[in-house]
Amino acid sequence: MSLLELKGLSVTYAGNVPAVRGVDLSVAPGEVLGIAGESGCGKSTITSAVLRLLPKSAKVGGQVLLDGEDVYGMSFGRLRAMRWAEASIVFQGALHSLNAVQTIGKQIAEPILLHEKVSRQAAERRVGELLEQVGLPARRAKDYPHQLSGGQRQRVMIALALACRPRLVIADEPTTALDVMVQAQVLDLLSGLVRELGLALIMISHDLSVLGAVCDRVAVMYAGQIVEEGPAKDIFDDSRHPYSAALAGAFPRVGDELFRYAPRGLPGDPPYPSDLPSGCAFHPRCPVALDRCAETEVSLADLGEGRSSACLRACEEDLDLRGAS
Ligand SMILES: Nc1ncnc2c1ncn2[C@@H]1O[C@H](COP(=O)(O)OP(=O)(O)OP(=O)(O)O)[C@@H](O)[C@H]1O
Ligand code: SF4
Ligand SMILES: [Mg+2]
Structure with a gap:
């Protein structure tokens, strides 16, 4: 049974900006579900929509069900209880969002004291456990953010997200600001916690190689829609949408000799949501587009074996979806 289910979710920002469709x-x-896509494709908008953190002016359609309960039908009190305690977010750019003048111990204890009726000593004990769970000694609770490295601060953000034992964690670009070694450690940590605590984790990244390393399934977004979904390995090794193929090709993999000589870029940028192309929104950048791609609405179609793609050519055998490269 799903813990989180999005059904036909759409978000339109003020000024008629359909960011999620x-x-x-x-x-x-x-x-662990990964969500991939270039900047502006709607990834963070989905994150905010799940916890009802969107601006009031944004119009939300469809449903967000958390353990079967409609998040948009919750009272404000129920919503507050749900945030942190049932679902939490490691925000994009979180490295800068810790309070510089408060110890990290105090910052992690705050949601515990707010949501769980426990004594200060019990909250402090839990802070120590959380820090150890993310690979930091409990004594670091006394440190201020500036006394920690970037990777250590990111661990603190993960400890914060876990503070009230949520069952769903959404990590929005949790490793983008980190170097490759620390990035690998943080990703290992997150996937280890999923196994240990039985969490559901949504990991958001523009980097398919990050998602390939930790996710069971990956959904690829373009212009506010999911254009491909399937087991992580398949999305990487046997993309059924030219956009996923381009993303997979855009990041080098260790040992991929070919990449050294022919890195495959994707020309141009994704469209702004209020200025979407007709037909398949990817057609102006697609290396294998046909004339009819500009005229035909394309929706996600089931390809079997847990895979789906929104491409008219997804089922063509022997088609190099990356185009000539
Ligand atoms: N508050 C807002 N008002 C109007 N438009 C917005 C607002 N927030 C985001 N957008 C627009 O919605 C689209 C999706 O933004 P979103 O932040 O979800 O993208 P993203 O996929 O998370 O990108 P990134 O990888 O850069 O974080 C973008 O075109 C953005 O300009
Ligand atoms: S539908 Fe056409 S334009 Fe869109 S991804 Fe497939 S081949 Fe490319
Ligand atoms: Mg974002």
């Missing part, structure tokens, strides 16, 4: 997604306990 009809997204269906689900994630089960113990599962």
